[in-house]
Amino acid sequence: MPKRFLAPFLIVLVLMSYALLGPGARAALWHHQASKTASDVFVQVTSVTVEPPTMHKTHPNTATVIAQIMLRGNAPSNPEAIVEVGTASSDPPDNDLKYDDPTRTVALQKGVTVVKFKAETTAKTFQGKLNIAVTLGRATKGIDIKGSEPKDYIAEVTIVEP
Numbered sequence: 001m002p003k004r005f006l007a008p009f010l011i012v013l014v015l016m017s018y019a020l021l022g023p024g025a026r027a028a029l030w031h032h033q034a035s036k037t038a039s040d041v042f043v044q045v046t047s048v049t050v051e052p053p054t055m056h057k058t059h060p061n062t063a064t065v066i067a068q069i070m071l072r073g074n075a076p077s078n079p080e081a082i083v084e085v086g087t088a089s090s091d092p093p094d095n096d097l098k099y100d101d102p103t104r105t106v107a108l109q110k111g112v113t114v115v116k117f118k119a120e121t122t123a124k125t126f127q128g129k130l131n132i133a134v135t136l137g138r139a140t141k142g143i144d145i146k147g148s149e150p151k152d153y154i155a156e157v158t159i160v161e162p
Contacts, residue, residue, distance in 0.1 A: 041073030043081050043108060044146040048134045048155040050119070055097075058162050061121040065099070065155065067134040069115060071108045071143070079108040081139040085117045088133035088154055095128045095159065097121060108140075119157070127161050 047068040055063050065085050084103045087096050100118040107113075119132065133154045136145045 041071075041075050041142060042144040042146040043069060043071050043079075043136060043139050045134050045136060045148045045153040046070045046112070048132065048153055050132060050155045050157040053156070054158045054160055055119070055121060056160055056162060057121050057125060057127065061125075063119045063157060065117040065119050065132055065134065067115045067117070067153075069106070069108065069113045069136065071110055071113065073143075075108070075110060076140055076142045079140045079143055080105055081108060081143070081145070082106075082137040083115050083134065084137065085119075085132060085134050088131045090128055090130040092126075092128050095126055095130055097125060097130060097132075097157075108143075121159065125159055127159050130157050130159065131155070132157060 045067060047066075049066045051064050051066060053063075055061060067083065067085070069081070069083065071079060082103060083106045085099050086102060090096065097119045098121075100120070102117065104115075106115055115134075117134075131154050135153065139145050
C-alpha cells in the first residue's frame with residue numbers, strides 16, 4: 001500500500017523543490033541543461049585519404065593528403081577554420097614527412113570542403129608506415145568544432161625503398 005503513494009509524493013517533492021529555488025538557481029539549472037545539447041552549427045573532419053597510399057623514399061617521393069571537412073547548420077557569413085596536417089604516429093617510431101603549408105586558414109563551404117596538402121619524404125624519412133592526421137582549430141565564432149572518429153581524421157601511408 002505505501003508504494004501506491006510513492007510516485008505522487010515524488011512529483012510533489014520535485015515541484016516544491018523547483019518552486020523553492022530562487023530565480024538565479026532556476027536559470028543556472030536551465031543553462032546547464034541547455035549546454036548539454038549539441039550545437040546546430042558545427043564543422044568536422046569526415047575523411048582523410050592519401051593518394052597514392054604508398055610513397056617511395058626517393059622518386060616518386062610525394063603524395064597528396066586529401067581531407068574532407070563537413071560544415072553543417074546555418075553558419076555565419078564567411079565561415080572559416082584552421083586546418084592542420086601532421087604525422088600522428090609511425091611504425092617504426094620517429095619516421096616523418098614534410099608537409100607543404102601544414103597549417104592554414106580555410107574558407108568553409110556549406111556541406112563538404114576539400115583541402116589538399118602535399119606530403120614529401122625527406123633525408124630523414126625511412127621505410128615503414130605513418131598515420132597522418134588532419135585536425136581543426138579556431139573556427140569562426142558561432143561554429144563549434146565537433147570531434148571526429150579516428151578512422152575519419154587519420155589515414156595511413158606506407159614508405160618503401162627505394
